[in-house]
Amino acid sequence: MTIANKAVLVTGANRGIGKALVEEALRRGAKRVYAGSRQPLVKSDGRVTPLTLDVTSAAQIQGAVEKVESLDILINNAGIALYDDLSDRTSLERQLAVNLFGTYGVTQAFLPLLTRSRGAIVNVLSALALAPLPIISSYSISKAAAFSMTQALRALLAGRGVSVHAVLAGPVDTDMTRGFEIPKSTPESVAKGILDGLEAKEEEIFPDPMSQSLAEGWRNGVAKSLERQYAPFVPAEPVKS
Numbered sequence: 001m002t003i004a005n006k007a008v009l010v011t012g013a014n015r016g017i018g019k020a021l022v023e024e025a026l027r028r029g030a031k032r033v034y035a036g037s038r039q040p041l042v043k044s045d046g047r048v049t050p051l052t053l054d055v056t057s058a059a060q061i062q063g064a065v066e067k068v069e070s071l072d073i074l075i076n077n078a079g080i081a082l083y084d085d086l087s088d089r090t091s092l093e094r095q096l097a098v099n100l101f102g103t104y105g106v107t108q109a110f111l112p113l114l115t116r117s118r119g120a121i122v123n124v125l126s127a128l129a130l131a132p133l134p135i136i137s138s139y140s141i142s143k144a145a146a147f148s149m150t151q152a153l154r155a156l157l158a159g160r161g162v163s164v165h166a167v168l169a170g171p172v173d174t175d176m177t178r179g180f181e182i183p184k185s186t187p188e189s190v191a192k193g194i195l196d197g198l199e200a201k202e203e204e205i206f207p208d209p210m211s212q213s214l215a216e217g218w219r220n221g222v223a224k225s226l227e228r229q230y231a232p233f234v235p236a237e238p239v240k241s
Helices: 016-027 058-067 089-117 137-160 187-199 209-219 222-230
Strands: 007-010 032-037 048-052 073-076 120-124 163-167
Touching: 007 016, 016 032, 016 187, 032 058, 048 058, 058 089, 073 089, 089 120, 089 137, 120 137, 120 187, 137 163, 137 222, 163 187, 209 222
Parallel strands: 007 032, 007 073, 032 048, 073 120, 120 163
Antiparallel strands: none
């Protein structure tokens, strides 16, 4: 997997990691970058196609699909993080709507194009998918759920030639982490680490120094071992609801 001459879609492309991913994909020679955001972006690079895309809106997702001619790499980056203590169900539902169901909706909508290109799906998650941080409990839950979905999709889509990758990033210097006085990686360095991991075909991508300290333990751990054991158990045909 290389970025050069590929068509790439990045959700949440207006700032932070998403903005950095757009720039990094261009630097690596992407032939087309679709930049999805809730408010249209203005980009001077002719290779960038802005898309109005709120990942919680089925209508906007479908509108984006109609504007994308072909797609090799989908990067589900859009997300929200709210401080909470699980006392407010609304907060949990809001973060699940974006971080889990938004990622699911965009993935399903673009899956026909990705199947055609035998492409890749990259879900930008968090190391908190592995263990929750109590002051952002609902965010941690939503990312853990999205990680489990990522692992399931990896097994389900392997037969179609679509690879599925999870980004388990540590703290990144974005608006989401403004309240944390801890060492953080820059969005630019994390974007580079994400695309390095994709090009290296890493199933779990640890794109920064903090997350890299977890990589060996994860890859050799019981949870990853169970994922490998369970992966062959896929339906012979799509399950009808």
